[in-house]
Amino acid sequence: MLLLLSVVKDQRKTAAALRVAYKGFVRFLPSVLAIILVVGLIVGFVPPKVIAQAIGKNSGAQGVAIASFLGAVLFIPVIIAFPLARSLLDMGAGYMATAAFITTLTMVGFVFLPLEIKELGKKFAIARNALSFVAAVAIAVVVGVIVG
Amino acid sequence: MRKNDDIGAEGKKESLRKRIRWDYATLFLIAPLFLVMVITLPEKGAQARHVAWEYFRRWP
Numbered sequence: 324m325l326l327l328l329s330v331v332k333d334q335r336k337t338a339a340a341l342r343v344a345y346k347g348f349v350r351f352l353p354s355v356l357a358i359i360l361v362v363g364l365i366v367g368f369v370p371p372k373v374i375a376q377a378i379g380k381n382s383g384a385q386g387v388a389i390a391s392f393l394g395a396v397l398f399i400p401v402i403i404a405f406p407l408a409r410s411l412l413d414m415g416a417g418y419m420a421t422a423a424f425i426t427t428l429t430m431v432g433f434v435f436l437p438l439e440i441k442e443l444g445k446k447f448a449i450a451r452n453a454l455s456f457v458a459a460v461a462i463a464v465v466v467g468v469i470v471g
Numbered sequence: 472m473r474k475n476d477d478i479g480a481e482g483k484k485e486s487l488r489k490r491i492r493w494d495y496a497t498l499f500l501i502a503p504l505f506l507v508m509v510i511t512l513p514e515k516g517a518q519a520r521h522v523a524w525e526y527f528r529r530w531p
């Protein structure tokens with residue numbers, strides 16, 4: 324509906340916007356497909372017992388550490404990360420570890436650290452990522468205490 | 472001479488690490504692995520396939 328409105332208003336700008344959207348879609352497609360397949364493999368082949376043992380409610384600091392590390396290292400679009408977190412919770416993961424995973428995933432980006440250093444400087448990038456990591460773990464602990 | 476200088480400055484071959492499209496490389500590694508796992512272990516494979524399809528469907 325909005326697209327139609329946009330076409331009526333300005334065809335050239337709409338075409339440009341569609342081009343940008345298409346480019347973004349194509350750029351993310353391979354990574355998203357790979358992540359979807361990995362999620363399928365995890366849910367299908369990793370026994371829930373293993374998930375519960377690694378990042379379950381009773382895994383404590385070890386679970387938070389594993390989840391934080393994975394969240395910091397992996398690059399998963401949030402649109403996939405939330406359903407993945409839901410699946411992990413269903414498989415026995417703890418709220419604290421799940422919160423740590425999502426928070427580090429969104430706040431810390433080791434994959435893009437070289438790019439961040441290049442664009443914003445070494446000091447800034449390292450300080451931001453280190454502080455974000457600490458904050459993410461703290462948030463996870465608080466979420467774990469509140470939600471259970 | 473100037474032309475050679477340009478080649479020296481810009482024609483430098485990028486490292487393999489930079490030339491590889493890691494997103495495509497990962498996909499081309501994972502897709503066959505997924506296929507093999509789904510075929511060899513049909514019971515768990517069906518679940519993996521179902522989950523992957525559901526995620527794909529939900530992805531806008």
